Amino acid sequence: xxxxxGRPVDELLAELDRLRRGDLAVRGGTVTAYxxxxxxxxxxxxxxxxxxxMLEVNTLDPTAFPSVVAMEKQVVGAVAGLLGGGPDTPGIxxxxxxxxxMLAVKAARDARPVGGRPRMAVPVTAxxxxxxxxxxxxxxxxxxxxxxxxxxxxxxxxxxxxxPDTVLVVVSAPSYPQGVVDPVPQIAAMAAGRGVPCxxxxxxxxxxxxxxxxAGAAVPPFDLSVPGVTSISCDLHKFGYAPKGxxxxxxxxxxxxxxxxxxxAAWPGYTVINATVQSSKSAGPLGGAWATLGALGRDGYxxxxxxxxxxxxxxxDGIGRIPGxxxxxxxxxxxxxxxxxxxxxxxxxxxEARRRGWFLQPQLSYAGIPANLHVTVTGVTLAGVEEMLAAxxxxxxxxRERGPAPVPDGLAEALATMDLSAVDDATFAALAxxxxxxxxxxxxxxxxxxxxxxxxxxxxxxxxxxxxFLSVLYG
Ligand SMILES: *Cc1c(COP(=O)(O)O)cnc(C)c1O
Numbered sequence: 384x385x386x387x388x389g390r391p392v393d394e395l396l397a398e399l400d401r402l403r404r405g406d407l408a409v410r411g412g413t414v415t416a417y418x419x420x421x422x423x424x425x426x427x428x429x430x431x432x433x434x435x436x437m438l439e440v441n442t443l444d445p446t447a448f449p450s451v452v453a454m455e456k457q458v459v460g461a462v463a464g465l466l467g468g469g470p471d472t473p474g475i476x477x478x479x480x481x482x483x484x485m486l487a488v489k490a491a492r493d494a495r496p497v498g499g500r501p502r503m504a505v506p507v508t509a510x511x512x513x514x515x516x517x518x519x520x521x522x523x524x525x526x527x528x529x530x531x532x533x534x535x536x537x538x539x540x541x542x543x544x545x546x547p548d549t550v551l552v553v554v555s556a557p558s559y560p561q562g563v564v565d566p567v568p569q570i571a572a573m574a575a576g577r578g579v580p581c582x583x584x585x586x587x588x589x590x591x592x593x594x595x596x597x598a599g600a601a602v603p604p605f606d607l608s609v610p611g612v613t614s615i616s617c618d619l620h621k622f623g624y625a626p627k628g629x630x631x632x633x634x635x636x637x638x639x640x641x642x643x644x645x646x647x648a649a650w651p652g653y654t655v656i657n658a659t660v661q662s663s664k665s666a667g668p669l670g671g672a673w674a675t676l677g678a679l680g681r682d683g684y685x686x687x688x689x690x691x692x693x694x695x696x697x698x699x700d701g702i703g704r705i706p707g708x709x710x711x712x713x714x715x716x717x718x719x720x721x722x723x724x725x726x727x728x729x730x731x732x733x734x735e736a737r738r739r740g741w742f743l744q745p746q747l748s749y750a751g752i753p754a755n756l757h758v759t760v761t762g763v764t765l766a767g768v769e770e771m772l773a774a775x776x777x778x779x780x781x782x783r784e785r786g787p788a789p790v791p792d793g794l795a796e797a798l799a800t801m802d803l804s805a806v807d808d809a810t811f812a813a814l815a816x817x818x819x820x821x822x823x824x825x826x827x828x829x830x831x832x833x834x835x836x837x838x839x840x841x842x843x844x845x846x847x848x849x850x851x852f853l854s855v856l857y858g
Contacts (some may be wrong), residue, residue: 407742412763415771416744421624421679421687422763429678430626430671437670443663444653451666454673461676462617462631465593466585467608473640474633475658476669480586481512482660483616483632487582488516490614490634490643491551495580503551504544506536506565507750508558510584522550531751534558534712536565542573549579556585556592556605560746560757561711562718564588564603571611580613580639586630587759588716589617594688595716602715607635614639620668624687624762625675628668687762691717694765698758701772705779711752717760720746722753727779728787729756730831730838735778735785741771745830747838747845754838788831791817795839803847808855815852822855 407414412422421427437450445452455476463472477483492501505513506527517524525544528537536554545552552574554565567583574581583605585592596602607615612635619629634640647655655662679687695717702708702719707727711720723729733743733756744757764771794817806814812822818832837845 410763412761412767412771413740414742415758415760415764416742419621419624419759419761420763421683421761422766423679423683426624426675426678426683427626430675433674434626434667434671437666440666440670441663442666442669448666451669454666454669458619458669458673458676459631459633462589462619463607463633466589466615466617466633467606467612468633468635472607472633472635473637474631475640475643476672477630477632477659478628478661478664478668479620479630480510480584480616480618481515483586483618483630484510484512484582484584485516485519485660486632486643487614487616487634488513488520488522488551490639491580491582492520492522492642494639494642495550497548497550499548501550502546502548503553504541504549505553506541506555506558508534508536508560508752509553509555510559510586512586513553513584525549526750527553528750529558529752532712534561534563534752536570538566538569538573541570545574545577545579549577552579552581554581554583554605556583556588557714557716557718558584559587559718560752560755561720562714562716563712564592564605564715567603567605567612568609571609573611575611581611583609583612583615586616586618587621587718589615589622589631590619590684591622591688591691591716594622594684595692597685598688598692600692600715607633619672619675622761623672623675624679625672626668629672690762690765691760694768695719695760697768698760698764698772701768702775705772705776707783708775708779711755717764719758719760720755721758722755723779723782726786727783728785728831728835729754729782730788730834731785732756732775732778732782733834734829734831735781736774739774739778741774741778743775745834747834749842754834788835790832790835790839794818795836798836798848799840799844803851806851811851811855815855822852 409418410420440448442451459474500523502523502525504525504527508529527544528540530537554567554570556564571581592602614634616632619625620627645657698719699710702710702721707724708721730745733745736743746755746757748754815822819829
């Protein structure tokens with residue numbers, strides 16, 4: 384309920400601090416997903432001030448606020464310059480990876496109409512944003528298998544997935560789950576040979592791989608300079624270290640960018656011309672991204688990449704030495720996933736690590752890839768990498784001691800056959816409580832049983848449960 388009377392700003396901010404007490408830390412490197420810390424407070428300060436300066440500017444009408452066009456051209460130009468484009472490479476600043484992908488998929492759908500329902504070939508390791516785009520935009524997804532050892536998309540499987548109605552072939556650089564770069568040159572060439580556009584999802588890697596290469600990493604070709612690549616997405620709110628709400632999608636061809644745009648004159652109000660999914664929106668994220676790029680410069684990103692690479696190498700080596708753990712594949716970037724042997728439940732390990740102050744991200748088994756934990760190594764990780772390894776080793780020993788998560792007998796089977804639409808929210812909350820989930824809010828440190836239950840279920844059941852969970856969480 385809205386208060387009857389306005390409250391003083393100090394009081395409001397004090398309450399905000401209290402509300403945030405259960406949140407994970409956004410700085411310091413102990414949270415190995417969601418947040419990207421440079422370890423340089425002055426950079427985040429520059430971003431925050433520029434964000435605030437642009438906060439009330441509306442990007443809806445670029446003729447009313449020419450600063451938006453000028454800043455966006457600088458930011459898009461910087462990304463194009465790093466990713467194999469030139470000064471004239473067309474691009475769009477978007478609110479995030481999902482929106483960049485949505486626009487790339489829309490452009491592919493509209494640039495090249497097909498006879499039947501449009502389809503796209505998507506590796507099983509690609510981000511769900513492609514499934515979301517397909518869902519919103521009316522496309523069908525043809526999954527592409529990955530190599531079971533390297534986790535890279537299989538070029539033969541990609542070729543086999545292309546049909547006469549395929550409007551887009553997708554590759555990742557790198558894919559998020561195991562941090563490996565798909566064989567972009569082979570798959571893009573195959574797509575070009577069939578006359579189909581190819582999108583490189585470099586959301587997480589676009590603003591990382593080039594700097595890692597400068598720091599001495601072996602980075603396979605993946606950008607717009609690769610023949611057959613028609614679009615690429617790059618999130619600045621990941622390894623660009625910009626505040627959230629910042630991504631860029633680039634197109635090789637201006638006609639393709641026009642196919643991503645939307646205009647409507649079908650009403651008696653102001654003319655609508657949108658480059659993005661959102662219409663009215665704050666220019667704050669654009670200002671924040673612009674200032675972050677400016678505050679770090681090439682030197683800054685190169686130094687962060689040097690630290691990131693050193694931390695990644697140390698982490699991969701260190702995890703390989705912990706009994707019962709193995710790194711999945713050979714990470715090309717700084718995303719590291721590790722699985723446990725039979726006697727070591729990684730979901731229990733994650734809970735044990737959290738008790739020791741470290742958040743590691745659980746990933747459920749899928750498409751033959753085992754359950755594992757994910758660490759996104761960033762610029763700030765190096766300073767604490769030995770502590771992180773010590774915590775993982777201690778958590779692994781504790782997890783082995785505890786054994787697998789105690790899933791109530793028959794629960795997974797019951798859930799798999801249950802008609803969730805017939806279950807009311809109270810019953811669902813009681814079910815969640817039976818596996819230790821408190822839907823009343825607050826932090827949720829013990830997740831092993833929940834993850835083990837989800838892991839035992841097919842993807843469609845997982846999805847139904849997750850939707851219900853969200854709906855109950857928001858009450
Ligand atoms: C993060 C990510 C996305 C989606 O980005 P959001 O900014 O969360 O919408 C897409 N692809 C990859 C590979 C990612 O890592």
